[in-house]
Amino acid sequence: MSATDTSFLKQAVQLATRSVAQGGGPFGALIVKNNNIIGRGNNQVTINNDPTAHAEINAIRDACKNIKSFTLETCTLYTSCEPCPMCMSAIYWARINRVVFAATEQEAANAGFDDAIIARELCIPYEQRSILIEHLTCHEHDQCFIEWSNKPDKTEY
């Protein structure tokens, strides 16, 4: 960890604190590439009626929009709090290769934001989960993959 890491993390934490005053949830995140901040986000779940609007997801969306790319290789995500499984998965999809966080999952849980159940559910079979997850065959289900495979100008990712 460097002084630069500490400075960026502190800014993510400040975004989280400001977020509360602005009506958002107490979380902030930013994306850094080559020592420049290219995206910022705070939690806007309740103010925007969007359960996916966590700070990290918003920061990823903002950074991708700013650099006009759907990947963020060589970037670091600084976040005020340990990412939940949704945000951690988004971090992998975005190809971010380093994450630095301040508060722990346990500290978030103490503040009323508990995602431990999601992490547990993702690691157990469907039939043991608290929600119903059902596989239904549908005879056209692979037409989309056939058309994708045959599309000459597709952008793979």
Place this chain on the structure above:
Amino acid sequence: MSATDTSFLKQAVQLATRSVAQGGGPFGALIVKNNNIIGRGNNQVTINNDPTAHAEINAIRDACKNIKSFTLETCTLYTSCEPCPMCMSAIYWARINRVVFAATEQEAANAGFDDAIIARELCIPYEQRSILIEHLTCHEHDQCFIEWSNKPDKTEY
């Protein structure tokens, strides 16, 4: 499974097929509440430069916007393909309690969309993962939680 399930799933599959022609990825999803479709989404990762724009995430965001709520209790999500860990986590955050999918994760992997590495990584300790995840203490890190706790008019979730 009912005829209604089959009909809704078929519509999600059709969204996936149409998505390819529209420049999106080969995935579609819809959200149903009381037998009415309240949200739709297709994969727009590459056309919108947004790695979080999976069909399920887009359908959840659309449904929440339409019904002006950040939760989707009693809703079913129909999706053309087994949800990835990011979308599955979003499903939990949205409090959707039933998921019906057509193509399997393996079929998606065969088409070039492999999220098995993300699922594996979420179930192993940080130090064994392919990306760096670091915890750094920051003395103001819990100020946001203190302000959240003291905020009289907060919307909890």
